[in-house]
Amino acid sequence: MGTYDYIVVGAGSAGAVVAGRLSEDPGTTVLLVEAGGKGRDLNVKIPAAFAKQFKTGLDWEYYTEPEPHLDGRRIYHPRGKMLGGCSAQNAMIYIRGNRADYDAWAAGGATGWGYDDLLPLFKRAERNSRGGDALHGGEGPLFIEDPRSPHEVSERLVDAMVEIGLPRNPDFNGPTQEGAGLYQLTQRRGQRWTTSDGYLRPARKRANLTVLTGALVTRVVLEGDRAVGVELEQGGSRVVHRAGREVVLSAGAFGTPHLLMLSGIGPADHLREHGVGVVVDNPNVGAHLMDHPMYLLNAETTAARTLAEAESPRELVAYLTRRRGLLTSNVGEAGGFFHTTDGLAGPDMQFLAGPAYFWDHGFATHDKPAIAVGCSLVGPRSRGRVRLAGSDPSTKPSVRFDYFAEPADMTAMVTAVERARELLATSAMRGLVGSELHPGAAHTTRAELEAQIRAGVEHTYHPSCTARIGSESDGVVDPTLRVHGVQGLRVADASVFPTITRGNTHAPSVVVGEKAADLLRSGVVAGGRAGQVA
CATH class of the missing domain: 3.50.50.60 (FAD/NAD(P)-binding domain)
Structure with missing residues (x-):
């Protein structure tokens, strides 16, 4: 004692x-x-x-x-x-x-x-x-600190968010939270x-x-x-x-x-x-x-040096000798805050996106390079x-x-998935985006997206x-x-x-x-x- x-x-x-x-x-x-x-x-x-x-x-x-x-x-x-x-x-x-x-x-x-x-x-x-x-x-x-070695894909994801209507925002902790930019870490x-x-x-x-x-x-x-x-x-x-x-x-x-x-x-x-x-x-x-439920869109990409290569000898050397390269990434390098509906006191949705395939908390793998765009409901009611x-x-x-016990939460999440699809279809992402893995291009209606969200949504660990x-x-x-x-x-x-x-x-x-x-x-x-x- x-x-x-x-x-x-x-x-x-x-x-x-x-x-x-x-x-x-x-x-x-x-x-x-x-x-x-x-x-x-x-x-x-x-x-x-x-x-x-x-x-x-x-x-x-x-x-x-x-x-x-x-x-x-x-x-x-x-x-x-x-x-x-x-x-x-x-x-x-x-x-x-x-x-x-x-x-x-x-x-x-x-x-x-x-x-x-x-x-x-x-x-x-x-x-x-x-x-x-x-x-x-x-x-x-x-x-x-600002990202040590931000990936080109993350920079283009920010450009894509701006293209779909989010204002560019270099500081989410500054005068306003809404907008798109790279996260500080x-x-x-x-x-x-x-x-x-x-x-x-x-x-x-x-x-x-x-x-x-x-x-x-x-x-x-x-x-x-x-x-x-x-x-x-x-x-x-x-x-x-x-x-x-x-x-x-x-x-x-x-x-x-x-x-x-x-x-x-x-x-x-x-x-x-x-x-x-x-x-x-x-x-x-x-x-x-x-908590903040999160659904992740994943799509194949033609981009070079995604996080699938983070454990290569080259990247290990870059990290161990200079603390630079892919291993300094937090995965969700690019982000944005926006409203899915009018009349809210603040943004109810957050994007977390980066040059990686991310599904099932990182346990799932894919045999080709991919991009992930997470939709995190930061204004939940459930x-x-x-x-x-x-x-x-x-x-x-x-x-x-009890995620989605309140129907408004699902309405917001489906809207966010649709916005994320718009993001991946912008001119900023042209030439980078291949086949959609989650939820999958075959699912087009809001009812189909809702079913995919219920089957695959996780959370943002909050x-x-x-x-x-x-x-x-x-x-x-x-x-x-x-x-x-x-x-x-x-x-x-x-x-x-x-x-x-x-x-x-x-x-x-x-x-x-x-x-x-x-x-x-x-x-x-x-x-x-x-x-x-x-």
């Missing part, structure tokens, strides 16, 4: 930030607990190799329950299991989201979470290769840059930060209505570590509600079904799950849930997304909102990230999003970590100070 001021559970996009920032105070002791390892694998460092992590020891490897609107398919969902979490496994795309996302959070009761409130934190986190300005930071721990000189690299590596020299890897937290230890520590399993035995001030859950949109429910915080009837004693009855724990599948902490939770900011009647945490009904327990990860942001969720998760660290360091909670029962 050890005693620390703060215990942070999960070293991912937000948790590493929280622990790193808290440890900046030499008078504070911090324990960071991570179930995975150190994440030093080459497939973590090499950008184009991210899909090679899937279904390995670096991956939590979740599967959903049969999805009722996807022909009963069970959907595979990877999550990074290592220091850096999903920042060590994602496609490195740096998108903050839309101003409308955050302003809607604030208008809905998430005081202090509006865009203008969070912009200084985005800037504080960011070390942008273009330098600092009114909207960007140039000195933060998170390296943000969380890389440093062609190599992946994680929150572990930016926030933990320098902090590991501090005597007041302890990092445990290979340690599975089994529950939050509660005394009455106060969190006083965590129980964890490591090396076949269980031990309790105590927190003198607060426990922070940063285990992600699946792991955080799972731990809350294992600890007796969640829907009372559901907890009792699994023999878990009820401490706080809150049906919102694990509810409101949101919501799912996370529930216990058993009271054993090693049993993964039951997850169901689960969120399962412990969202809200009131005690509709949320899990208050705007200070304090869990309703429990003292000394907060949540800091994508699960606290009131609604999902428009775009990739890594950057918003980092800012949740930055915000949480500020709240903890200020010591202010609803009704009292950190470390005191209100």
Whole structure:
């Protein structure tokens, strides 16, 4: 048993930030607990190799329950299991989201979470290769860079998006999000840059930060209505570590509600079904799950040196000696944000496109070079849930997304697939595009496209909102990230999003970590100070 001021559970996009920032105070002791390892694998460092992590020891490897609107398919969902979490496994795309996302959070009761409130934190986190300005930071721990070796196909894909009506946009995190351009990436000189690299590596020299890897937290230890520590399993035995001030859950949109429910915080009837004693009855724990479903069009191409050649000796040498070439690619190099219908507060669709065949999370192969254009629904309405599948902490939770439960989501996705087909038929892509592989040229009507989407849609790896900011009647945490009904327990990860942001969720998760660290360091909670029962 050890005693620390703060215990942070999960070293991912937000948790590493929280622990790193808290440890900046030499008078504070911090324990960071991570179930995975150190994440030093080459497939973590090499950008184009991210899909090679899937279904390995670096991956939590979740599967959903049969999805009722996807022909009963069970959907595979990877999550990074290592220091850096999903920042060590994602496609490195740096998108903050839309101003409308955050302003809607604030208008809905998430005081202090509006865009203008969070912009200084985005800037504080960011070390942008273009330098600092009114909207960007140039000195933060998170390296943000332009693509190291962008492919000609990606440049032409951007031209094609402009040709079908998207404005050219060199900065999706600038004054406006809508438009087409190449993505900025969380890389440093062609190599992946994680929150572990930016926030933990320098902090590991501090005597007041302890990092445990290979340690599975089994529950939050509660005394009455106060969190006083965590129980964890490591090396076949269980031990309790105590927190003198607060426990922070940063285990992600699946792991955080799972731990809350294992600890007796969640829907009372559901907890009792699994023999878990009820401490706080809150049906919102694990509810409101949101993600960005994505359908990928694939077409053969005549382009030379696609990512099918990324592992050639030539490209290996280029990467190892100069950090250049195909292996620096994030696969989805080109992107765009647009509306599929009028009257929306922000874009509801995102293109992610690049010089590669990508299907079934990268497990499927094709014998000819190809281009992929992903259609990611960033303005979804459908919501799912996370529930216990058993009271054993090693049993993964039951997850169901209910993609397309709301018919408007399918209408938007079919429209996006039609727009993607227009993109591939532009003069900018002339001479590059061959046979359409997915959905296939034979499928032309909207009904046929809908059937193909249900049969083949996956997602953009962005689960969120399962412990969202809200009131005690509709949320899990208050705007200070304090869990309703429990003292000394907060949540800091994508699960606290009131609604999902428009775009990739890594950057918003980092800012949740930055915000949480500020709240903890200020010591202010609803009704009292950190470390005191209100």
